[in-house]
Amino acid sequence: MNSFTQPNRNGAEGPSAWSSDDELGQLIRWSLRNSVGTAEPSPDVWCRILERVEKRCKPTSAPPSSSRSSPPLAGLVQAAVIGCLMLTLAAGIDGHIIVTRKDQPVRAAAAVERSIASDDLAPDVMRPSVYRSMERQEPVRRGGQVRDATVPS
Amino acid sequence: MSEDLQLVMRIRAGDLCAFEALYHKYKSSLYHTALAITGDNGAAEELLQDCFIRAHAAIERVDGSRSLSPWLHRIIVNLSYNWATRSQRWPLALDTFVDRLIAGPASSPEYAAEGSELRAAVRDAVVSLSFKQRVVVVLFYFQGFQLSEIAYILDCPIGTVKSRLHRASRALRIQLLADRRLASELVYAT
Numbered sequence: 001m002n003s004f005t006q007p008n009r010n011g012a013e014g015p016s017a018w019s020s021d022d023e024l025g026q027l028i029r030w031s032l033r034n035s036v037g038t039a040e041p042s043p044d045v046w047c048r049i050l051e052r053v054e055k056r057c058k059p060t061s062a063p064p065s066s067s068r069s070s071p072p073l074a075g076l077v078q079a080a081v082i083g084c085l086m087l088t089l090a091a092g093i094d095g096h097i098i099v100t101r102k103d104q105p106v107r108a109a110a111a112v113e114r115s116i117a118s119d120d121l122a123p124d125v126m127r128p129s130v131y132r133s134m135e136r137q138e139p140v141r142r143g144g145q146v147r148d149a150t151v152p153s
Numbered sequence: 154m155s156e157d158l159q160l161v162m163r164i165r166a167g168d169l170c171a172f173e174a175l176y177h178k179y180k181s182s183l184y185h186t187a188l189a190i191t192g193d194n195g196a197a198e199e200l201l202q203d204c205f206i207r208a209h210a211a212i213e214r215v216d217g218s219r220s221l222s223p224w225l226h227r228i229i230v231n232l233s234y235n236w237a238t239r240s241q242r243w244p245l246a247l248d249t250f251v252d253r254l255i256a257g258p259a260s261s262p263e264y265a266a267e268g269s270e271l272r273a274a275v276r277d278a279v280v281s282l283s284f285k286q287r288v289v290v291v292l293f294y295f296q297g298f299q300l301s302e303i304a305y306i307l308d309c310p311i312g313t314v315k316s317r318l319h320r321a322s323r324a325l326r327i328q329l330l331a332d333r334r335l336a337s338e339l340v341y342a343t
């Protein structure tokens with residue numbers, strides 16, 4: 001009788017149970033070798049590998065460094081976006097303040113431009129700053145008609 | 154200095170002839186493993202390509218003092234898993250693999266007459282295994298890897314490899330012993 005018909009003769013848990021040379025192992029090996037074991041890859045495979053390796057090796061000087069630096073950059077951008085979101089959320093109602101603060105420098109810049117431009121005006125043209133200061137002057141109360149005094153004639 | 158270490162050092166220096174030598178040294182065993190797992194010639198060739206591309210890219214990090222076979226098998230088994238997950242072709246691969254197992258190239262008339270029933274019985278036994286058990290069976294019985302090497306290839310503890318192999322062996326034994334076709338074939342084959 002074949003020894004294969006008496007499995008676990010050496011004990012399934014013992015060290016010898018893990019030998020690939022037992023009857024079962026020989027049977028499996030024989031089956032696999034007669035089916036898969038005789039197949040070979042086509043000769044083109046090496047040509048394709050060589051082509052891909054050469055392509056990969058040629059631009060090695062530039063791309064690897066950029067590819068190495070891209071993950072940290074992406075992380076920084078991510079962190080910045082998350083930080084902005086957190087800040088916005090944390091600000092909550094104060095979001096309006098942030099908006100007005102952002103607007104302020106823009107107005108300041110525009111005012112500077114206007115003042116510079118006003119220096120170039122002809123002497124007979126009323127300067128905007130002078131005009132504005134005249135607007136702000138308190139009207140002289142004469143019988144309570146305050147609004148009529150502010151309207152330029 | 155081992156042959157693999159010499160090849161690794163030459164490849165690191167940019168020697169493509171050494172890389173070709175490495176390919177020819179391991180292409181067959183890697184291809185057989187991929188073919189056994191995927192059951193698809195084209196897929197096995199693609200995996201072989203990808204395996205060597207990855208190996209070339211990671212050659213700086215490999216420990217060349219040891220055999221490169223477990224390392225390369227680890228790459229190709231991982232690629233096979235990815236391929237199977239991506240294409241979701243396990244059932245097809247199983248069927249195809251089993252077909253290959255019995256209807257292999259060794260199909261001369263006398264060979265077929267002698268071993269067809271035995272191979273059919275082994276096919277039925279193998280088809281009953283889960284995929285993970287089959288991978289372990291291929292690596293252990295067919296490729297002859299040690300348990301520790303299979304654990305490294307599959308990135309799992311040795312105990313897991315042992316349990317998979319134990320279950321696979323038990324299932325194969327039970328199925329083969331219960332198969333009436335083997336009553337005469339086993340005696341004749343040995």
